[in-house]
Structures are given as C-alpha cells and as structure tokens.
Amino acid sequence: MRNSLVIEASSITELLGTVGSPLIVITELIKNAIDASADNISITYNRNNNSITVSDDGKGFSLKDILQLSTPGLSNKKRNGNLTNEKGRFYTGSKGLGLLSVFSLCDQLHIQTKNELSGEYIINWAKKEGGYLYEKIESTHLKNGTTITLNNVYPQVMTLLTSESEIRKLRQISTYLYKHESITMPNITLTIDNDTPISLLFKTNFLPMLYDVSFWFNSKTGELTFQCISDNKNINNKPVVISSFDTIRIEKIME
Numbered sequence: 001m002r003n004s005l006v007i008e009a010s011s012i013t014e015l016l017g018t019v020g021s022p023l024i025v026i027t028e029l030i031k032n033a034i035d036a037s038a039d040n041i042s043i044t045y046n047r048n049n050n051s052i053t054v055s056d057d058g059k060g061f062s063l064k065d066i067l068q069l070s071t072p073g074l075s076n077k078k079r080n081g082n083l084t085n086e087k088g089r090f091y092t093g094s095k096g097l098g099l100l101s102v103f104s105l106c107d108q109l110h111i112q113t114k115n116e117l118s119g120e121y122i123i124n125w126a127k128k129e130g131g132y133l134y135e136k137i138e139s140t141h142l143k144n145g146t147t148i149t150l151n152n153v154y155p156q157v158m159t160l161l162t163s164e165s166e167i168r169k170l171r172q173i174s175t176y177l178y179k180h181e182s183i184t185m186p187n188i189t190l191t192i193d194n195d196t197p198i199s200l201l202f203k204t205n206f207l208p209m210l211y212d213v214s215f216w217f218n219s220k221t222g223e224l225t226f227q228c229i230s231d232n233k234n235i236n237n238k239p240v241v242i243s244s245f246d247t248i249r250i251e252k253i254m255e
Helices: 009-016 022-035 063-068 095-104 155-161 164-174 247-254
Strands: 002-006 040-046 051-056 108-115 119-126 131-137 145-151 187-192 212-218 223-229 240-242
Touching: 022 040, 022 051, 022 095, 022 155, 022 164, 063 108, 063 119, 095 108, 095 145, 155 164, 164 187, 240 247
Parallel strands: 040 187
Antiparallel strands: 002 131, 040 051, 051 145, 108 119, 108 145, 119 131, 212 223, 223 240
16 A cells, blocks of 8 residues: 655755755765664666665664654654664764755655564655655565665766765765774775775774863753863863853863
C-alpha cells in the first residue's frame, strides 16, 4: 500500500535558499549515513544518466524517520542528552534537512531503506509534487541500510562535483583527522561512472596536545565555565567563569 505525505512549499523554498554549494548536500548525506552507524558508505557519480547515489550499511530508516521527513528539522537523534550513536561517533547530520537539500541539485529522489525493526521501504519524492510516496516492500536480498539516488541531477552540478577541485574538497571533508585508535570512521569510497572506487579517507598523526579544554553552561545561573586541563605548570588550570557576555568583559577574561 502506497502512502503519501506533503511538505509545505515554503519549507522547501526556505531550506534551498540556505544551501551554499552542491558539495554541502553530498556532505550532509554522508553525515546522515555516519549517524546511522554505517561501516561502509559508497558515493557514485554517474554522468551518463545524471544521477548521484549514496549507499550505506547503517541502521536504515525506521517508519518514524520516514514520517518525520514531512517536518524538516525534526529529529530524535540528540534527545535526552544522547549525543553519540552506537559507534561512539557524535551526531552531525540532520536527516530531514539533508534530504530536502538534494532538491538544489536534482528534481527527483528515490530511496530504498531497510531497518531491522520497521522493515524495508521505498520512498519516491518529486520536487514539483511537494511531497513523497512511501511503500513497504518485501526483499530478502537487501541487508539493513539505505540507498539514496538523486535522479535528473542538473548537468552543471555533475560537472562541478566531478571536477578535481571538488573531489579534493570532498576528501578533506570526509576524512577523519582524528587519531585512528580513538575514533573508527566508516570506509567511504567515491566512484565516477565505471571507474575504480577510490577511498576518500586518509589518516594523520597529531603532535601531543598542549592542553585540553572542558566547558559547560549552567542554564539556571546563566554562567559559562571553561577550564584548561594540562600537566604544564605554565598553563592556568583554574576554572574560569563567565557570567557577563558583553564584549569588553569577555576580552578582559581572555587576557
């Protein structure tokens, strides 16, 4: 049985006005896949049929996720103080906003997703129709995860995204500039047409940090406290409390 949901045209128009570049859209889709605890994310640019596909092996969309796509910006990810997913990675993306932003690149969106509890769904979303259709299906071969396909991508967008400069930017955005032993990121690959997939990740080692910074805000007192934590005796380890947020006061504290 097919079901449909409508989104107000003003919501789409308002969001699309905030999208700075096509690369931001692709990055948002990657973030959503990481938030879904994916171990593998593949991006495919197909210039022959003007399509972009982002696939992952994460948790997939629950039925609740699908229904919430009609209310952009609504997310349960970070509620009740929950800031990380099952892999220990901080939540970064916004599922509704990320999907709506694709309409700055294309006219039609197709999603196939499977969630362990909710099952498997197909979602078809056309820009001109102002809403989307979703349907539960049965497929024994698909594992948990999501495949998002942007169809009828504008030719100028494909030309830009497949340029060397944009690919370098995508690598910089996607890579994990963390200590590898601290955070394990998913494998992220990019394929252009039928070429060999390339990895978008590289590792880097940082020099030992001079100090760590911890900060917290007390909503009852309106005070912001931060503290430098270090074994270096030349660094002030005492907590610093900011209760007044005027520029002059903050400058004095920083000094």
